[in-house]
Amino acid sequence: MFYRPKIRIEDFEAAAMPHLADLYRSASLLLSNSAEAEDLVQEVYLEALKSFHRFELGTNCRAWLFKILFHRLHHLRRRLMKASKLEAFASPAEQERLMAEPPVPQVIQDEDILLALKKLPFDFREVLLLADVEEFSYKEIANNLKIPLGTVMSRLSRGRKLLRTELFQVAREYGIGSESKEPRKGESA
Amino acid sequence: MNVLDFNSKHCERIRGQLDAYLSNELLVETTGEVLKHLETCESCSLALDSRTRVREALRKAVATQLPPEGLGRAIHERLRNVQPGYFRQFRSTNWVLALAALALVIFAGAVGQQWLRVRRGRRLVSSILLLGVSDHLHCAIKGHNYPEAANPPDILRAKLGPTYEGLLQIVESKLPGFQVLEAHICTVPGSPRKYVHFIARGRGTILSVILTKREGESLPVGRLLAAKVAGGATLYKARLEGMDVAGFESKGYFGFVVSDLGENEVTHIATGLAPALRKALNGEIKNRPSGAPALLVLHALVPLPMTTQHL
Numbered sequence: 001m002f003y004r005p006k007i008r009i010e011d012f013e014a015a016a017m018p019h020l021a022d023l024y025r026s027a028s029l030l031l032s033n034s035a036e037a038e039d040l041v042q043e044v045y046l047e048a049l050k051s052f053h054r055f056e057l058g059t060n061c062r063a064w065l066f067k068i069l070f071h072r073l074h075h076l077r078r079r080l081m082k083a084s085k086l087e088a089f090a091s092p093a094e095q096e097r098l099m100a101e102p103p104v105p106q107v108i109q110d111e112d113i114l115l116a117l118k119k120l121p122f123d124f125r126e127v128l129l130l131a132d133v134e135e136f137s138y139k140e141i142a143n144n145l146k147i148p149l150g151t152v153m154s155r156l157s158r159g160r161k162l163l164r165t166e167l168f169q170v171a172r173e174y175g176i177g178s179e180s181k182e183p184r185k186g187e188s189a
Numbered sequence: 190m191n192v193l194d195f196n197s198k199h200c201e202r203i204r205g206q207l208d209a210y211l212s213n214e215l216l217v218e219t220t221g222e223v224l225k226h227l228e229t230c231e232s233c234s235l236a237l238d239s240r241t242r243v244r245e246a247l248r249k250a251v252a253t254q255l256p257p258e259g260l261g262r263a264i265h266e267r268l269r270n271v272q273p274g275y276f277r278q279f280r281s282t283n284w285v286l287a288l289a290a291l292a293l294v295i296f297a298g299a300v301g302q303q304w305l306r307v308r309r310g311r312r313l314v315s316s317i318l319l320l321g322v323s324d325h326l327h328c329a330i331k332g333h334n335y336p337e338a339a340n341p342p343d344i345l346r347a348k349l350g351p352t353y354e355g356l357l358q359i360v361e362s363k364l365p366g367f368q369v370l371e372a373h374i375c376t377v378p379g380s381p382r383k384y385v386h387f388i389a390r391g392r393g394t395i396l397s398v399i400l401t402k403r404e405g406e407s408l409p410v411g412r413l414l415a416a417k418v419a420g421g422a423t424l425y426k427a428r429l430e431g432m433d434v435a436g437f438e439s440k441g442y443f444g445f446v447v448s449d450l451g452e453n454e455v456t457h458i459a460t461g462l463a464p465a466l467r468k469a470l471n472g473e474i475k476n477r478p479s480g481a482p483a484l485l486v487l488h489a490l491v492p493l494p495m496t497t498q499h500l
Contacts, residue, residue: 009268009269012268013265013268017261017264017265020256020260020261020264021255021256024254024255024256024260025251025252025254025256028254029251029254034257038256038257038260038263041256041260041264042260042263042264042267045264045267045268046267046268046271049268049271103239104239104242104243108242108243108246110246110249110250110253111250113243113246113247113250114250114251114254117247117250117251128247129251131212132212132244132247132248133247133248133251137212137214138212138214153208153209153214156208156212157208160208160240160243160244163243163247164239164240164243167243
């Protein structure tokens, strides 16, 4: 009951620090500025050290750190939502836009897609990052975000579609070619 | 080239599976079905291609988001600064928990021991008080060994014998509202123990005052076991075999008041009676000259003719 194995900070750093870039990337793309992301990542590491005695060496440290990150992120977000009534889900206008199949620009610039990503509602953005960038499975995402598997699938599908739509808009605004190879309705293949 | 209707149900269904296919989350059978469809449907194939391109572009773009140079070092320093604090907290928490657990164990042990002691004590009290109740039931209630009209004091004193005759006056004086009908020395079948038994009537019932030698036994000491202390005599009470009994002890005797008057009433009567009887019985031991019979002291307390009858 009172036994707590001795934690060697070197062991902790060896297991946790290689994932710093992944954690920071997700944090920075989900928060409004990089300073907030830095603070959040630091808090994640401090909390991880505190509960490192519960972590089994050799298991998936990255998934464990992401779980802590999203736990803190949602805690932070709940506070922000209380303060500023942030939008949790897609607005009716966005729902409309999701109905059509959007064309995709032939050339996709890094800045464009990051800008398009930042325009997505938070709930779609986090699932998109976890699935398409960090390559977590649906089950791991559901576990991390504490949402049902069906919600993960639905948010991912809608998030991808919304990203394509936003990407098209952004590319058009900045005058980049938006020629799409996506066949129109009824076109032959 | 196949001409496919974009609105075909099959295409719609496959489009619905493309996201899960892209994430490699489809079952093997469904994956096979999607692949088969993609081979023949350019429209769906292009839809998958555009999704794949967006995903790859997203991965590539996100990979450019590198953490600031100083972040790793800042975390490294914070971890080292905060580590001793955490460990200090761990240790103190553990000590507090350990001490609390130890205190709890000691407390639980003490409570358990006390509970066992009280339980054993109550059993012993009951077994001793049962002596008086047994004699009352056997002799007074079932045996009805008393006359309807009280025996004259001379006869009662004679029945008690010289050792105990002096107690008659004490019992009579300390039982207001009762008339002593009978006094004798009796036994209960199956036991060699003898009882000095006073049977009185009053308040619509029969009451016994019974004395018997302790013979090495003793009522246990304990605040949780005793009913009250009156005139130096510790009283114990119980309800046994349908009777209320209050008991006490002197140096050599147990004394009991038994009736069905109710626990409080019986205890109240014993409160008045016990100190005087105890004083007389203790005086017998205390003042008896070495080797001399007990009757000498009782005789001195209550001057009466002397005989040599003993319990």
